[in-house]
Amino acid sequence: MNMLSILIGIVAALLMFLGLVPFLGWLNWLVLAICVIGVIFGALSREKSRAGLIVNIAVGLVSMVRLIVGGGFI
Numbered sequence: 001m002n003m004l005s006i007l008i009g010i011v012a013a014l015l016m017f018l019g020l021v022p023f024l025g026w027l028n029w030l031v032l033a034i035c036v037i038g039v040i041f042g043a044l045s046r047e048k049s050r051a052g053l054i055v056n057i058a059v060g061l062v063s064m065v066r067l068i069v070g071g072g073f074i
Contacts, residue, residue, distance in 0.1 A: 002045035005052025008038035012059045019063065025070040028063040035060035 012034040019027035035056045042053030 001041050002047045002049065002052045005038050005042035005045060006055060008034060008041060009052055009055030009059055012038060012056065012063075016059050016063050016066075020066060025066060025072075028067050031063045032060055032067075035063065 012031050015027055015034070016031045019025060019031055038056035039053060039060070042050060042056055045052065
């Protein structure tokens with residue numbers, strides 16, 4: 001489960017970097033949805049290392065900051 005959460009976090013991070021480009025900020029809404037799924041898988045992981053959970057939370061926070069700065073759309 002942790003490996004799946006890490007993979008979801010990597011995909012979300014790649015989409016987030018694309019969403020940092022002006023006029024593609026709407027993509028961060030999709031990134032937030034993907035991060036929520038990754039956080040769920042990371043929380044269900046039995047491993048002590050919660051790397052997937054941390055990656056998804058970090059990507060989600062950056063996406064939320066980008067949405068706040070851009071007014072939610074831009």
